[in-house]
């Protein structure tokens with residue numbers, strides 16, 4: 001079995017490769033990643049010497065590169081994580097998101113069809129459903145919820161999903177799609193909320209809270225996202241969409257308070273800043289289909305998952321420092337002029 005993982009040098013992709021390399025030593029796993037600002041082979045040192053793992057640098061929207069790669073490698077399965085993934089950046093440079101997330105996905109779908117891939121899995125997000133009101137706590141996203149993306153990032157992910165479904169319907173490509181809630185865990189780039197809180201709290205720096213801080217996210221440990229994709233890749237039905245989530249909602253203020261308490265840092269670090277444009281109010285995923293049809297269940301309890309995560313960032317302070325230097329300083333100054 002030969003598996004192509006794209007975007008495997010990023011947060012979730014690197015966790016997925018580590019999981020798959022160990023779980024399926026008989027699989028040959030090839031990681032294609034452009035190594036953008038947030039991707040690094042540092043995230044894969046644990047597996048880089050394994051005989052069943054290889055890294056190839058390249059961009060998924062580069063059709064000549066992708067076609068040549070597929071022709072040479074004859075992949076059985078493809079899992080596409082490669083993406084521009086940060087909502088704030090999509091508000092500054094939407095075009096970049098369309099190139100990687102839409103054209104890149106189309107390039108992979110085309111090559112998968114042409115070279116007879118037996119399973120193409122598209123890693124998508126709950127953000128394609130837009131948001132839910134804070135007041136209606138019983139409402140959750142199901143696979144039948146309307147596609148109503150808010151940000152350019154979410155639009156690009158929704159477009160990629162629709163393309164993948166069109167390749168299934170029009171050309172018979174065996175496609176599956178997963179839409180997951182917010183992930184947390186090791187190797188997440190510090191532009192994202194949880195590693196940003198940790199990195200700043202450790203240095204007693206102000207922590208930016210957008211708007212009123214009441215926005216709700218549904219958090220899942222990255223290891224549980226990986227096990228869900230594994231399940232869908234092997235047992236999911238072609239043409240189907242599966243929601244992934246752990247029924248674990250927190251408002252941003254609740255989340256930051258919990259982390260600060262565990263780090264023994266004062267809540268006076270919280271600093272309210274201007275709201276994100278178009279900021280989605282609440283995400284909540286109903287994972288019943290995945291649980292019922294494929295028997296998946298998350299293994300992490302949030303309190304434990306977040307403690308393990310805090311420990312990982314504390315034990316890997318150099319990893320974090322490397323990411324906070326250089327370009328990140330200019331990015332931070334542009335997004336958070338108040339701080």
Ligand code: NAD
Pocket residue numbers: 006007008009010011012013032033034035036037038039040058059060061080081082083084085086100104123124125126157179180181182183184189
């Ligand atoms: P990330 O930003 O940490 O990693 C993205 C990776 O893709 C990086 O290694 C980057 O170098 C690579 N990449 C970017 N553009 C590329 C291109 N043109 N060609 C090849 N590689 C390219 O993202 P992440 O948080 O690990 O997310 C991975 C996937 O999971 C994305 O598709 C994202 O939409 C989806 N997702 C993320 C979350 C989350 O909470 N982080 C939740 C649900 C779904």
Ligand code: DAU
Pocket residue numbers: 085086087088124125126127180181182183191192193194196208209210211215216217252276283
């Ligand atoms: O729901 C899945 C999505 O989760 C993925 O598709 C995205 O790739 C991923 O980035 C994530 O999107 P969010 O926008 O929800 O994540 P982020 O970590 O950027 O923000 C989480 C919440 O915290 C959100 O309500 C915005 C808020 N926030 C974020 C930052 C960076 C702040 O209040 N302050 C901040 O500085």
